[in-house]
Amino acid sequence: MASIILGIAAVVSIQLFSSNLKDNIQSQSKTLMGADYIIDSRQLPTERAQAIIDSLKPDASEVNFVSMIAFPKNGGTKLVKVQGMKGDFPFYGKINTEPSSASNSYQQSGGALVDATLMLQFNMKPGDSIKIGQLTLPIAGALKSMPGNSAVSSSVAPPVVIPYRFVESTELLQFGSRKEYQYFYKVSDTFNLERLEAKIEPALDLENADLDTHTSTTERLGKRYDNVGKFLNLAAFIALLLGCIGIASSVHIYIKEKLKAIAILKCMGASRLQSFLIFLIQIAGIGIVGGAIGSLIGVALQTVFPYLLKDFLPFTLEITISAQPILIGIFLGLFMSVLFALLPLLRTWYVSPLDVLRVDENGSQEPRNVRFLVFGIILVFLFLFSLWLLKDPLYALGFVGATVITFTLLAAVALGFIKTIKRFFPKHWSFTARQSLLNLFRPNNQTVVLVVAIGLGTFLISTLYFTKDILLAKTEVGQTTENANIIILDVQPDQKDAVAESITSKNLAVLNNMPLVTMRMESLNGRLVNEIRQDTTRQIKGWLLNHEFRTTYRDSLIASEELMAGEWVPYIKPGEPIVISISDNLANDSQLTVGDAVVFNVQGVLMETTVGSIRKVDWSQIQLNFTIVFPTGVLEDAPQFNVFTTMVPDEVSSAALQQDLVSKFPNVSIIDLRQIFTLVEDILDKVSWVINFMAFFSIFTGIIVLIGSVRTSKYQRIKESVLLRTLGAKNKQILQISAFEYLFLGLLGSLVGLLLALVSSLCLALFVFKEPFIPSGIPFLIFMPGITxxxxxxxLSNIQTVLRSSPLEVLRRES
Known part of the structure; x- marks a missing residue:
């Protein structure tokens, strides 16, 4: 019952949460975007793009950019996302402010809406002023939420909304500034957005602009949460599978104890169908009750997930409870209990009345073809169920295949162990040790059933734990004294020396002074980018055809880079062919290799280059990495700006440096990586919590299954223990016999299960996660001895009744 309840609870809670998430994204897609569709451009729209934008008559527009702002009241500074708004945006949902009137009045009053958390952090209130570049504005109100802004992005660069007419006065949109122009549209419900996208998108692509509809945003959001859902579904599937193992092992041992009772019933005239239905109805009843209880627990459990994942969701998740998941849970409880109990239940069909007199249990074995038929049905059920959960036939097939291989290996190990004990039986061991070993291969032994149950449980538990470690290893964030934690962006050429002096004057080191040159690809291997863009059969990824690359030049590799192919060229003399180095992901997406020709448009000047090397770049490191790196001697005279990095020891030093730089150079942007480290670690802690929660939920299910499997085996040993006691065995000897037997079973099952989990986790790490696998010592130090x-x-608790009572009393009670 516990096995069914926990497995169903996991499935129902996760399926209900996933369904609610999908429905919420679907119903709130317009509210999330604030418009029906948006046209955006990472640069001032071209003449052709502007003509398309104007012909569609935008209802509102925005230019946004990241910049530092200052709070004159207390001298504080902060990196924010400045949004210059024009028009009545949003069309769906609303800007939530304090006071509420500020969302309607800020455009007319000429004030700014400042992120509410930011105002609390710097102790600001409406009426105080902020300085954005050369512009000082009063704060009209605190911005609590706004369509289009997510919690995560707002934590890194909180939004500050100002009227569009003031953007030019900030004097922040200079060469190299990262900016985005957005145009918002509202249409009637009958308007065909798909046709508009199909017609306009290709033309906008040619002008380096993009069109997003609320329906495509819905699809992207759905994909964004796919990985979380897949892991949760995998954990639920493991919990359910553990429950199925618990059912199969429990019913197997239970039916073996009832074989003589069934034989007696048949002697008294009971038919095969009657004896079969007696136990089938019993098992089905347990399945229905267990499924109902598990479904109700699942309904209660799934309300935990919105709380855990609220920081990842750009909206408040509304939970609705329907009857469907409860009905599915009850059906699953019934189906899995009957299906996985079917094989042992079939033995009731083939019990002969003569089995009352027979000692050999093999007399009531079902035919082999019937057994294989049931195995086939079980495998089909597992595949279809895993396909329903994982939505990927290859993953489903791989997981079911791995489970079957594990099951087969465990059974083979158990049978091999029995044969080895028989062949090399230690005849000179003590009586208690010999008796416990004999129990492993005597009639009515439980070696294969328990080794498979214990081993498969340990395998699934350990695999889930190792997988959890692999996932969490990918989310580690750390910083050392050698790493920069302050990045200063958009430093103009005439500001380089002054910025460097400001850093060193505070006894801080300039760790990097990197030049950045912006450029676009003009042609690849002789084919113009415009020609490639219009080729519907192209294999080159579309993003790089419109992308404005920020490149740098240097004479050496950095710590996050590793040369994969070609030869690194540190310096180019005047007149020599220009050789560049590209990252591995760019090489894959552009179908480029060493020796291929690439022509770049550098601020209107065409530059012919050749790919000289391909680098593997570790993008997970929080530092400045580049897809394209030029050698020195090429771009020194090109229009450029610089990026400085330094390392500050504490918050006070960081605040002092930022205040000094913003007051002297209002155009620069400063990223404090210490805040990002804190934010990322906080998010990853929540991810870890979700992963750990589901992992340990399944582990707890596995332990319940093991308890049930071993507990139901007690009936096979009670009569033997009573007989030994009748023959004069002492309580101590009976305890030792049972202890040795269960010690052998526990150690063998957990050891084999753990070794198989090690192999499966290694395969997952190499082929699925593509990450190095460093196994944790926890399963070896805790799981194996703990399960044993x-x-x-x-x-030992199974035979307590034998030790506390007289043999006759025990036999009467058990009968």
């Missing part, structure tokens, strides 16, 4: 000890304790 658990099996031992339950096994």
């Amino acid at each position: 000890l658990l099996v031992l304790i339950i096994g």
Whole structure:
């Protein structure tokens, strides 16, 4: 019952949460965007793009850019996202401010809406002023939420909304500034957005602009949460599979104890169908009750997920409870209990009345073809169910295949162990040790059933734990004294020396002074980018055809880079062919390799280059990495700006440096990586919590299954223990016999399961996650001895009635 309840609870809670998430994204897609569709451009729209934008008559527009702002009241500074708004945006949803009137009045009053958390952080209130570049504005109100802004992006660069007419006065949109122009549109419900996108998108692509509809935003949001859902579904599937193992092992042992009772019923005239239905109805009843209880727990459990994932969701998740998941849970409880109990239940069909007199249990074995048919049905069920959960036939097939291989290996190990014990039986061991070993291969032995149950449980638990470690290893964030934690962007050429002096004057080191040159690809291997863009059969990814690359030049590789192919060229003399180095992801997306020709448009000047090397770049490191790196001696005279990095020891030093730089150079942007480290670690802590929660939920299910499997085995040992006691065995000897038997079973099952989990986790790390696998010592130090000890304790508790009572009293009670 516990196995069914926990498995169903996991499936129902996760499926209900996923369904609610999908429905919320679908219903709130317009509210999330604030418009029906948006046209955006990372640069001032070209003449052709502007003509298209104007012909569609935008209802509102925005230019946004990242910049530092200052708070004159207390001298504070902060990196923010400045949004210059024009028009009545949003068309769906609303800008939530304090006071509420500020969202309607800020355009007329000429004030700014400042992120509410930012105002609390710097102790600001409406009426105080902020300085954005050369512009000083009063704060009209605190901005609590706004369509189009997510919680995560707002944490890195909080939004500050100002009227569009003031953007030019800030004097911040200079050469190299990162900016985005957006145009918002509202249409009637009958308007065909798909046709508009199909017609306009290609023309906008040619002008380096993009069109986004609320429906495409819905699809992207759905994909964004796919990986979280897949892991949760995998954990639920493992919990359910553990429940199925618990059902199969429990019913197997239970039916074996009832074989003589069934034989007696048949002697008294009961038909095969009657004896079969007696136990089938019993198991089905348990399945229905267990499914109902599990579904109700699942409904209660799934309300936890919105709380855990609220920082990842750009909207408040509304939970609706429908009857469907509860009905699915009850059906699953019934179906999985009957299906996985079917194989042992079939033995009731083939029990002969003569089995009352027979000692050999093999007399009531079902035909092999019937057994294989049931196995086939079980495999089909597992595949279809895993396909329903994982939505990927290859993953589903791989997971079911791995489970079957594991099951087969565990059964083979158990049978091999039995044969080895028989062949090399230690005849000179003590009586208690010999007796416990004999129990492993005598009639009514439980070696194969328990080794498979214990081993498969340990395998799934350990695999889930190792997988959790692989996932969490990818989310580690750290910083050392050698790493920069302050990045200063958009430093103009005439400001380089002054910025460097400001840094060194505060006893800080300039770790990097990197030049950045912006450029676009003009042609690849002789084919113009415009020609490639119009080729519907192209294999080159579309993003790089419109992308404005920020490149640098230097004479050496950095710590996050590794040369994969070609030869690194540190310096080019005047007149020599220009050789560049590209990142591995750019090489894959552009179908470029060493020796290929690329022509760049550098601020209107065409530059012919050749790919000289390909680098593997570790993008997970929070530092400045580049897809394209030029050698020195090429771009020194090109229009450029610089990026400085330094390392500050504490918050006070960081604040002092930022205040000094913003007051002297209002155009520069400063990223404090210490804040980003804190934010990322906080997010990853929540991710870790979700992963750990589901992992340990399944582990807990596995432990319940193991307890049930070992607990139901007690009936096979009670009569033997009573007989031994009748023959004069002492309580101590009976305890030792049982202890040795369960110790062998627990150790063998957990050890084999753990070794198989090690192999499967290595395969997952190499082929699925593509990450190095460093196995944790926890499963070896805790799971293996812990599961062995658990099996031992339950096994010893099974015979407590024998030790506390007289043999006759025990036999009467058990009968």
